[in-house]
Amino acid sequence: MNEKPLPDAGLLALAGDFREALRHSIYLVRRLDADGELSAAQLSTLKMLLDAADQGGVRVGEIARNLGVKVPSATEQIIKLERAGLVRRDADPADSRAVRVKLTREGHAAVDSANERRNAVMAGILGSLTAAEREALAAAIPVIGRINASLQP
Amino acid sequence: MNEKPLPDAGLLALAGDFREALRHSIYLVRRLDADGELSAAQLSTLKMLLDAADQGGVRVGEIARNLGVKVPSATEQIIKLERAGLVRRDADPADSRAVRVKLTREGHAAVDSANERRNAVMAGILGSLTAAEREALAAAIPVIGRINASLQP
DNA sequence: ATTGACTCTTAGGGCGCCTAACTGTTAGGC
């Protein structure tokens, strides 16, 4: 009759429910990304660069780690974004192996507008929730954030 | 000073936070799917068939609608699963255009074991949450479910 | 019997991810 050594039944059930919710959320995310403006991967990359915009550029390895992908995948996205004029790649003055990736003015504008549009769509969907439901969702978001943050390695 | 006509600032902020949480959750899902046993798409398909297991097979169009993909994409997954011996495709006795897809015994076992394994991993992650956090998460899951259900069209 | 709607499959293409192999740079040991 132990309750801690193994994940107990309640925790497993919660895990299953949460997985199921995430699984279905894929379709929601796909719908949001279907506006054609920018792919999900590209928007994620730009968003990451925006968050680090005051640091004189982000290195490719850093971007990859942050996005949870391997370095070649990050390179691929960055090259596409560069061709689209949304980011710039500069040599790192202190280490010529490294590359510093920055948003261009156009990239900045693109991520802002894409985010606004997607947020508006999402807000429309959330608008049909009751106040109590919105509160429950708001309360859970930081928890999901903690879960996500806990598996950075 | 209106509060309802347009999505108000709070709703937009919630939308942005929720989108951000979902965006990061992609990496979590990827981690869970990295056990190599079954891809996310295949497990989703099997899970859907499991949920409808007592209905004498599910039609391809139904599967596609349920998974939020187009019919040819569903066909592709089903063919792969059939080759792996996890599902069977039978002609529909009432309509020879249609196909009835069913889990095989092996498919049933595969979805069970894949789900158990992923749930255990997820439970391990959730185990580091406090009781209050788990409650907040549990309270939000049905809300997320409602959101997902609301865009079935 | 024909036509139009339907169910599914085939064909072909795009995107994002991966591993392996390569180029170039840095830094440590001697």
Place this chain on the structure above:
DNA sequence: GCCTAACAGTTAGGCGCCCTAAGAGTCAAT
């Protein structure tokens, strides 16, 4: 001052999942 190991990023090749367009076969209503 070299040489080597470690490192940063790119290139090459391949895979999985998705899409649209076009085809084959079937059903149903005229």
